[in-house]
Amino acid sequence: MEMAEYIYSILKSQPMIMFPWGFNKPMALTNEEGLIFCVNGFKHQGSVKVVCHGGKDLFNIILLDRKNNETLKIEGIYFDQLVEVIDDAVEHTNDYENRVREFYSK
Numbered sequence: 001m002e003m004a005e006y007i008y009s010i011l012k013s014q015p016m017i018m019f020p021w022g023f024n025k026p027m028a029l030t031n032e033e034g035l036i037f038c039v040n041g042f043k044h045q046g047s048v049k050v051v052c053h054g055g056k057d058l059f060n061i062i063l064l065d066r067k068n069n070e071t072l073k074i075e076g077i078y079f080d081q082l083v084e085v086i087d088d089a090v091e092h093t094n095d096y097e098n099r100v101r102e103f104y105s106k
Helices: 002-012 015-021 079-090 096-105
Strands: 026-029 033-038 045-053 060-062 070-079
Touching: 002 015, 002 026, 002 033, 002 045, 002 079, 015 079, 045 070, 045 079, 045 096, 060 079
Parallel strands: none
Antiparallel strands: 026 033, 033 045, 045 060, 060 070
16 A cells, blocks of 8 residues: 555646546555556546556556556656656647647537
């Protein structure tokens, strides 16, 4: 549970980036090695698993679709890169500002 709480605290440190992902249902992984949560971003809808790479202070990010199939794995991420890397994988697009404007004009 400690690792999940640590990862969650990192994500919560940048709420203006995290909340647009549709972040919800955070849960500690059963093996105590990380955190899994659901997202509903512009680029990815499903789950994100953040796993501590044992022995190193690095994390692996695994994107899972709604059927729990792995769609992307990003390895070797430092703690201070977690939010940015997840944002790039889940939410941020080249035309992000236009998509946000369109979404909120509906």
